[in-house]
Amino acid sequence: MPELPEVETAARSLAPQVVGRTIVGVERLDWERMVETPPAPLFRELIVGRRILAVRRRSKWLLIELEGGWTLAIHLRMSGRLTVHDAAEPARHHVHLVLRLDDGRRIFFDDERKFGRVRLLDAAGLAALDAAHGPEPLDERFTAEALARALAGRRTRIKPLLLDQRTIAGMGNIYASEALWLARIHPLTPAASLNTGAIVALHGAIRQVLATAIAHEGSSLRNYRNGYGRQGQNQEHFLVYDRAGMPCQRCGTPIERIIVGQRSTFLCPVCQPITG
DNA sequence: CATTACCTGCAA
DNA sequence: TTGCAGGTAATG
Known part of the structure; x- marks a missing residue:
């Protein structure tokens, strides 16, 4: 589904809702293949307790920068959507990842077709992701x-x-x-x-x-x-x-x-x- | 280069 | 039932 404009819009709309918040729990992760790296137990251990520093986009990847040099990289592929909800909002059937924040709100990764992917990357992993993509078309360097x-x-x-x-x-x-x-x-x-x-x-x-x-x-x-x-x-x-x-x-x-x-x-x- | 796979849901 | 859907990786 999403191409550059959709991922950019997602990043811009997520940032004011989550930057400065701390991830306090992984409440649902029911589609194992979604998290490509690291393995699920380590993934949970590494993101819980970390504050969100920024949300940005590179190519069609949504990048959620965390404390400690880690980046949660999310690709929505064909049907993914990332949304933020109040504590009482139920997660519907197609929500395969739920992250709880310290203000009680939750981030839902909803993905009907299950093509979406998540990676937790260190600085080297992020550099490799960056290197695998061409120039950003809206960057001034793209002439x-x-x-x-x-x-x-x-x-x-x-x-x-x-x-x-x-x-x-x-x-x-x-x-x-x-x-x-x-x-x-x-x-x-x-x-x-x-x-x-x-x-x-x-x-x-x-x-x-x-x-x-x-x-x-x-x-x-x-x-x-x-x-x-x-x-x-x-x-x-x-x-x-x-x-x-x-x-x-x-x-x-x-x-x-x-x-x-x-x-x-x-x-x-x-x-x-x-x-x- | 083309084809298939990965998945689910919807419309023809 | 078939074909199609905003993406990408893995095959011939």
């Missing part, structure tokens, strides 16, 4: 030149390349289609064949669609909610995603849905020519 370097010599099609987290951190299936439509680039265009003008357009489009989605607090198609349990609004502003058969907002041509790399991809066949 059109940086994008050009990332695409140079890559004969693979542009859309799957955008979904590769080593190319650009945090891009996902929704915003890849959105950015390519905005930049007027066909999803099947070989990356290396994009000229400078197309790369500059794509760079701007990526930043624009992500910033707009954050401004709308992310997209909620099914499961996504922010830290307060609220839906995002960006699904009401989609340019092409999930709009097959509806008119292109630039030229009126019906939007097409094709499969690229096993993923649904939406485009306007008229204003996204194959050459980019």
Whole structure:
């Protein structure tokens, strides 16, 4: 489910609720595979009693920084949501991890499809996670030149390349289609064949669609909610995603849905020519 | 490169 | 019943 804008919105909405609080207990952990490292007993021992110093995002990972140099890294994958609740709120069936805080409130990790993952990382583990991902697209260091370097010599099609987290951190299936439509680039265009003008357009489009989605607090198609349990609004502003058969907002041509790399991809066949 | 696996729920 | 869903890793 969540891509960069949804994880960013989750981090921003969680921070004011939990920063400064101390984790006083792990009240539920009923899906063992969710915690990848360390083993559950050690996981519990290491996080209980630690204060939360910050909540931030790297790529699609939500990072909860704890005292003592530990970071609770959480990936929501397809259906995860992290929310904070008062003590009396019951945890429903799909809540697989519950963390109790020192003010009595609780953090729920709700994950219908059980794809979500949790890691407790030390400084080295966090550095490795960071190194496994490409540049943050909203960082000032992500320039059109940086994008050009990332695409140079890559004969693979542009859309799957955008979904590769080593190319650009945090891009996902929704915003890849959105950015390519905005930049007027066909999803099947070989990356290396994009000229400078197309790369500059794509760079701007990526930043624009992500910033707009954050401004709308992310997209909620099914499961996504922010830290307060609220839906995002960006699904009401989609340019092409999930709009097959509806008119292109630039030229009126019906939007097409094709499969690229096993993923649904939406485009306007008229204003996204194959050459980019 | 494509396919399969991991999971559950919902709509066609 | 089938296909599909915002992600990623592990296979041919």
